[in-house]
Amino acid sequence: MIKNYEKFASVYDAIMDDLLYDKWTDFSLHHLPKKKDAKLLELACGTGIQSIRFKQAGFDVTGLDLSQDMLDIATKRAKSANLSIPFVQGNMLDLSSIGTFDYVTCYSDSICYMQDEVEVGDVFKQVYDHLNEGGVFIFDAHSTYQIDEVFPGYSHHENAEDFAMVWDSFEDEAPHSIVHELTFFIQDEDGRFTRYDEVHEERTYEILTYDILLEQAGFKNFKVYSDFEDKEPGEESKRWFFVCEK
Structure with a gap:
């Protein structure tokens, strides 16, 4: 949560x-x-x-x-x-x-x-x-080109002062579908970083x-x-x- x-x-x-x-x-x-x-x-x-x-x-x-x-x-x-x-x-x-x-x-x-x-x-x-x-x-x-050819194997990392993000995309089972796995590290008010994970599934x-x-x-x-x-x-x-x- x-x-x-x-x-x-x-x-x-x-x-x-x-x-x-x-x-x-x-x-x-x-x-x-x-x-x-x-x-x-x-x-x-x-x-x-x-x-x-x-x-x-x-x-x-x-x-x-x-x-x-x-x-x-x-x-x-x-x-x-x-x-x-x-x-x-x-x-x-x-x-x-x-x-x-x-x-x-x-x-x-x-x-x-x-x-x-x-x-x-x-x-x-x-x-x-x-x-x-x-x-x-x-x-x-x-x-379908974006889902089938561009996204699979896509990886994006981002670093800022108060957050970091890792975004990886993988081919899913259904035709023309993709899974995006996102991991965030967000700085709290006390300065500590908390990890959040999200999975996004898309299909075209x-x-x-x-x-x-x-x-x-x-x-x-x-x-x-x-x-x-x-x-x-x-x-x-x-x-x-x-x-x-x-």
């Missing part, structure tokens, strides 16, 4: 490349229709950095995440930016209590954390049912599988792009972006 999750999450934020949030924001603004006071739901909003970017861009934003600890940090972050953003604890597999929206986003490969394609399809159906007519759903996912699918699941959920019109740009996916594209219209 992580006792000081705020400290732990601040390490996540520290190792996250801020440029990615710029890229997600730019891609979204390019593909979401201009609409005054459009209601936007950010799924898997984490510590709220992207939600704040969307709010500053003029959207009426709601953030949803599974982790209340993450949402507590997001709430503090929004408050210190003098922004009012409702952050809701919930699971994207069940959006029944959250209302409807003009736009829904799900970034940082969060869809890859679903257990299997059944859950991915369930998320798509939930999103479809909670989008207004003409609404847009944008999500990104790791490409062929583009055709995502297409079929989107169609089954009700989406008739969607396009696939790659690596934050308006270009078709290639053999070595690392991140796919799906822009889906209701």
